[in-house]
Amino acid sequence: MLQVTSPWFFLYAFLFLGAYAQDCLEFLFSQATLRRWWSEQRIWLIRGLTCYLFGTLEYLMQILGIATHGFNVTSKAVDDEQSKRYHQGLFEFGVPSPIFLPLATAAIINFAAFLYGTMLVLKGGNTEDVFVQLFIAGFGVLNCLPIYEAMIIRTDKGKMPTKTTITSIIIACGLYLAAFLMLQI
Structure with missing residues (x-):
């Protein structure tokens, strides 16, 4: 486990922060804004967990000869409310x-990992042991703020559907239970 006092920690921290700083500076030098750069970081997360995942699954299913849904062209008509949310920089999860x-x-x-790590630190646990994990989970939480907002706070048509939120909670609990049971073996 990587500890904060390890010399290797500083190398990884430098590389992580350096890569983000370089990317941010390149974005800013190309006449973009800091807010747009941060949205681009969030889009990277969204692409990695959605279209890349489903594209890979689609490809594997085609190779195995399993019927797939294929790609459907959908209407991209935008109403005034959607246009307003777009100009506010809000992500659209309404469908x-x-x-x-x-x-x-x-x-x-x-979010659960971040809360658990924070709880361990507040209970007097060794911060050095959980710092890296807490940092990564915290970074994930920061990137997921629009998702939390869409699941809990928003009331407009662009919010995350309740069925999707509940299904995600059930899947997350199932994954946690599976991980817990595997650690018991």
């Missing part, structure tokens, strides 16, 4: 879709 399940599930798991 029920299985694509949101891994995204919402990962957000819930990140």
